[in-house]
Amino acid sequence: MQQRLLLAAALFVSTTAAWAQVPVPAAKQTKATVLTGATLHVGNGQVVEGATVAFNEGKITYAGPSAGFNAGGTAYEAVNVSGKHIYPGMILPNSQLGLTEIESVRATLDQQEVGMFNPNVRAVVAYNTDSDITPTLRSNGVLMSQVTPMGGMISGTSSVVQLDAWNWEDALVKADGGVHLRWPAMVQQTTDNSPQVQQRRQARQTGLSELEALLAEAKVYKNQKNDRRNLKLSSLGGLFDGSKKLFIHANYGKEIVESIRFAQKAGVKEMVIVGGADALVVADFLKENNIPVVYSGVHALPARAEDDVYLPYKMPGLLQKAGILFCLDYDASLHGTRNLPFIAGTAVAFGLPKEQALSSVTLNAAKILGVDQQVGSVEVGKDASIVVSEGDILDMRTNKISHAFIQGRKLNLTDKQQYLYEKFNGKYNSANKAEVGK
Structure with a gap:
């Protein structure tokens, strides 16, 4: 006993x-x-x-x-x-925060479903508010995140959450605002006509044909009265009236142009490019079509051997000069997402004005995610989601958060x-x- x-x-x-x-x-x-x-x-x-x-x-x-x-x-x-x-509290877009905890432990991974087309999958219902990673972001001034699914061609829908809640319902800032499309990579035109290459081309074409049919069916379904609800089709309906945005994950210039034209032809109203390594190459096209970019590669290697080795660092400043609305995400290990402010700090060192760099992780992100009326800047009427730093929040040497508030609630840091x-x-x-x- x-x-x-x-x-x-x-x-x-x-x-x-x-x-x-x-x-x-x-x-x-x-x-x-x-x-x-x-x-x-x-x-x-x-x-x-x-x-x-x-x-x-x-x-x-x-x-x-x-x-x-x-x-x-x-x-x-x-x-x-x-x-x-x-x-203002910083916003982390395109993240698996709360969906992934320990990459080597399968039971902690809930960021994707099986199958190619899962528009009805809601990432937010799997969001874990008790993640050990979340407090590390708040300690650096990141107070919100876009919880984003992975896998397949249409991964599912993302939601914006604030990082201080007992459950996912309490965490919600904007529910199911984005549908995520992983654009299939182009197969380079070469003299290689091996069965493997032909199979890849055929698989890509088949996938795009199925996607086109799915979007066409969803558009028709939206305008009909149905006694029984089809979750896959109804979850795509918001793309055709602008109430949802299509987040297209693409990097190569030709793929960016191809995917946007494909979506426009299908009747999609609002689009966002995620990744956008070649965004500067097609800057005129993006600006003409009013397409914002969630840029992912500030701390990445250049896409081509002939590129300037510092091009990824300079890209945010170049996108700013080109007049493209963009925000930054941290497309690396989930445990490193607390370094989001320092990604913006790198962009400052390579030509992006400091206050514009701050906007790239606050107000610009809020605009792209459709929550700028609520958060993203310290203005009257908006949520009191703010942080106080002893020094420059974008510099890892002086980013020392002394106070943080989400919707007026003082956080334990x-x-x-x-x-x-x-x-x-x-x-x-x-x-x-x-x-x-x-």
């Missing part, structure tokens, strides 16, 4: 220690809050020195020079952030890495002190 009690006590202690690594979602804002004395980076290119930002019931009530702030009879709790910087650092830092410091005392 005593052994059982000891075992239960040990389990309780270990469980408590494990839970200490996972911050509990913050409680709803109950006190009006005002941040004073900081430099405000609005997210739309504007910078306000000596600014004040006030928010109440989860919404921003004032954002501007301190001299212009009037409490209007509301009792605000003042937080002095003098010398620091206020930013502890994460697993910080917990382990403090644990073992204390251990070895104690050991060193004991050694010195001998």
Whole structure:
């Protein structure tokens, strides 16, 4: 009996220690809050020195020079952030956050379904709000993510979530706003007519023919009254009235043009290119058709041997000069997505103006994901999803988040890495002190 009690006590202690690594979602804002004395980076290119930002019931009530702030009879709790910087919470597009945890453990992977055409798959219902990765993003100022499925030709639908919630329903910012199409790679025209090459060409053509038929059927289905709902067809209906966007994953210039023309012919209203390694090559076409880009390759190698070795670093600045609406994502390991602000920082070092780089991970991302009326910039009426950094948030040397709020709720910025650092830092410091005392 005593052994059982000891075992239960040990389990309780270990469980408590494990839970200490996972911050509990913050409680709803109950006190009006005002941040004073900081430099405000609005997210739309504007910078306000000596600014004040006030928010109440989860919404921003004032954002501007301190001299212009009037409490209007509301009792605000003042937080002095003098010398620091206020930013909108950053947004991570095209991510499997909450769908993938440990790549080598199959039970933690839920980012794709079998089959080629799964438009009815809703990635958000598999979103895990208890992921150990999520707090590491918040510690660097990333407060929202587009949960995106993978696999097949039509992977499913994505949703935008905020990163402080008990469950996926509470996390939702915008549900099922995008359908994701993985455009099949072209087969290069060569003298090689081997059976393998012919098979690849035939498979590609078959896939595109099936996709064309599916979109045509979905368009007809949308305009009919049906007693029994077809989930695959109904999930595509929003593409034809603009209520959903088609996110086309493509990199090669010819594939980008081909996929956009294909979608336009099918009647799709809103499109976004994801990846876009060759976006600059077809910049005029993208601008003419008003197609934004989620650019994925800032820290990638150039696509061609003859390209400038720094071209991926320069690409955001070049897209800005070309007049293309774009945002940045982190198309590498999921555990590295906390480095999203530093991707934008790299673009600054290679020609993109600093405030435009901030927009590329805040307001531009919000516009492309269709949530810019709610988040993406520090403006009156929007959600109080903001962060306070001791220095430049895009520089890994000065990105030190002191405060973060989602919809006015103050976040616990502890994460697993910080917990382990403090644990073992204390251990070895104690050991060193004991050694010195001998």
